[in-house]
Amino acid sequence: MSKPIVFGICNQNKNVYMLLTYVEGIDLSDALPTLSNDEQYELGRKAGTILKQIYNQDVEPQHIPTTTKRARKLEQIQRYMASDVRVANDDVALNYITENIDKMCKHGPCYLHGDFHPGNLIYTPTGELGVIDFNRYEVGDPYEEFYKLESFGVEVSIPYCIGQIDAYFAGNVPMEFFETLTVYVAHVALFSIKWAEKFGQADVDGMVRRWLMAYEHYHGFTTVIPSWYSKR
Numbered sequence: 001m002s003k004p005i006v007f008g009i010c011n012q013n014k015n016v017y018m019l020l021t022y023v024e025g026i027d028l029s030d031a032l033p034t035l036s037n038d039e040q041y042e043l044g045r046k047a048g049t050i051l052k053q054i055y056n057q058d059v060e061p062q063h064i065p066t067t068t069k070r071a072r073k074l075e076q077i078q079r080y081m082a083s084d085v086r087v088a089n090d091d092v093a094l095n096y097i098t099e100n101i102d103k104m105c106k107h108g109p110c111y112l113h114g115d116f117h118p119g120n121l122i123y124t125p126t127g128e129l130g131v132i133d134f135n136r137y138e139v140g141d142p143y144e145e146f147y148k149l150e151s152f153g154v155e156v157s158i159p160y161c162i163g164q165i166d167a168y169f170a171g172n173v174p175m176e177f178f179e180t181l182t183v184y185v186a187h188v189a190l191f192s193i194k195w196a197e198k199f200g201q202a203d204v205d206g207m208v209r210r211w212l213m214a215y216e217h218y219h220g221f222t223t224v225i226p227s228w229y230s231k232r
Contacts, residue, residue: 002132023122023130031123032157041232044163046129047121052168054131055110055142063139068105073187074098080194085204087193087211093186093221103180109139117148118156143177147184150214150226151192158228166232178224186221189214 002020010017028047032040077097080086113120114136122130149161165173189211196203217226 023124023132025122025124025130027119028121028123028129028160029118029152029156032118032160037159040157040159041163043123043129044157044160044165045167046163047116047118047160048164048167048169050129050131051113051116051145051164054113055108057111059109059111059139063111064109065139069140070101070104073104074101076191076194077187080190083194083197085193085197085208087190087208089215089220090190093190093215096221097183097186097190100179100183103176103183104144105141106180107143108141110142112138112140112142112145114138114145115148116145117152118160119152141180143180144184146177146181147188150185150217151188151210154213154217154226154228162229162232165229175224182218182221182224185214185218185226 002022005019005021007016007018009015028043032043035043074097077094081094113131113134115133116131120131120133122132124130146165149164153161153164165177169177189207192207193204193211196207215221217228218224219227
């Protein structure tokens with residue numbers, strides 16, 4: 001996380017400046033395609049270890065939510081169902097969400113990064129990872145953040161995604177994780193289409209493309225382990 005070094009006024013009191021620390025390197029999403037599958041997997045493991053460290057931080061009592069997100073998630077799905085853009089075969093995913101909504105928000109609470117994926121990780125010159133963009137942090141279910149792998153990870157590097165899961169669970173991934181993750185993936189794959197409407201057709205098309213990927217990876221949401229995941 002960036003730390004302020006100095007803060008002041010310049011340009012004859014017309015402007016304010018602030019110097020911050022930063023992580024030197026390039027976006028991990030740019031670096032991964034240039035590396036071998038084994039290197040990508042190991043970086044995923046490093047990311048999973050970092051994520052575990054973030055989630056293991058003690059949550060201050062005043063930050064613990066008094067309600068879960070379940071009602072909001074269902075309301076978002078209702079908004080998708082009422083929107084002008086509906087995708088084919090969404091009924092299976094919708095049924096899975098409503099039938100398994102109780103699986104959401106069961107774990108934690110813990111501090112979440114809020115947007116943890118390769119685009120918000122820095123690949124340093126020494127081959128380590130730096131984490132940036134904590135501005136969307138929140139307190140919630142640690143399993144939720146893993147949907148970012150389906151949304152933004154697999155299109156960059158499947159070995160990385162597998163490594164992140166494997167390291168987080170120390171190689172012993174519970175079936176409950178996959179069952180829960182499928183609910184989050186199904187929800188975000190559909191609601192993101194509605195969410196993208198305010199940004200224009202190109203963004204809607206991008207989210208529809210991601211829905212089609214998720215639909216394929218989860219065999220029409222009839223299975224809970226995505227086709228891209230395999231044990232190493």
